[in-house]
Amino acid sequence: MEVPEHRALLGVDVVGSARNEGYHLNTVHGAVAEMVRDALATAGIGRADVVEWEPTGDGALLTLPSRRLGAVLDAAHHLDGLAAQHNRHRKPDIRLRLAVEIGPVGAQPGLYAPKIALSRLLNASVFKELVARCDGMNTALIVSDGALRAVFGGDYTRHVRRTDFSPLAVRDKEFADTAWVRVPGCDPHKPGPAEPPASPPGGRVVNVVNGSFNGVQAGEVHGGIHLG
Incomplete structure (x- = not known):
């Protein structure tokens, strides 16, 4: 049996979505999807590059070719600007938790280890606590150690820099790793x-x-x- 191709994964989740009134849910969902599409396009990622787009309630889990990993991090940078622009002019405010992972993911939909690891990163209590401390943030990004080393092993990003990230020890159930976080405007x-x-x-x-x-x-x- 062959090892699946390595893929870049981008997880998007809305902070505090349960506090939004019911009539805002469709508005938020549509706004987040539009922001993600715009951020990907600005980073040079076309629709054909998205191998899979899985809705996750008010967020999404995107699977992309691993060669686009640098552009995925740049897309996270653009998402911060788009969320800030939205929050200046529209309600309700939308703040996003973002996660990036890389690893072997099969062509068929299913639970793969990198997707599970990305979910652990995105939902880690220590990451949520950091987001809660960073009052006024628009996006918070958490990246696995493997993804960080892969993308900054060369000159693969245009807007995001290695020095933007700070280490964060993550433990969630059986998962334990040193991840890396980037919260524009906030010292982790x-x-x-x-x-x-x-x-x-x-x-x-x-x-x-x-x-x-x-x-x-x-x-x-x-x-x-x-x-x-």
């Missing part, structure tokens, strides 16, 4: 907002004091205390 290593300190129980001031202090309000004191 910037921590989220700090949790506010917990209030004392019942609003009571609680201080534990060791040594001698003057004018201290405390619930528990060890040592001498002098009140003026």
Whole structure:
């Protein structure tokens, strides 16, 4: 049995789609499909290059020739600009999670290891948490280590650079890998907002004091205390 040809995979998913009102669903679905087609065309990927386009609810899973991997990453770059343009002029806002993987995929529809890996990347909780921290982002892209090494092993992209990406350790079920993320306008290593300190129980001031202090309000004191 022969190993299937290697393919480039692009996964697209809408962030927070469940929060959209029902009457927006068709609008969002159509807008995302149009943006993906426009981004592919701008990156030089024709319709004939798309081996398979699988709808995934409000998103899509695209299978393309592996030789187009660099153009797929450039298409992700163009998707960011298209989403930003949409969000400036139309409602509801559309923010996208994008994933790119590469590997052997058969000609017949089915579950192949690279498609499963792409799904793990796209839906990894650590990736979703990063997206939630990046307020105002339009797209967030996650790329497998294998795809990143393949595309930046030469000069295969026009707009996306290796330095745009930061490592992200991904674990989801049995899947574990170091992936790479690109979120325009957001530093993936910037921590989220700090949790506010917990209030004392019942609003009571609680201080534990060791040594001698003057004018201290405390619930528990060890040592001498002098009140003026």
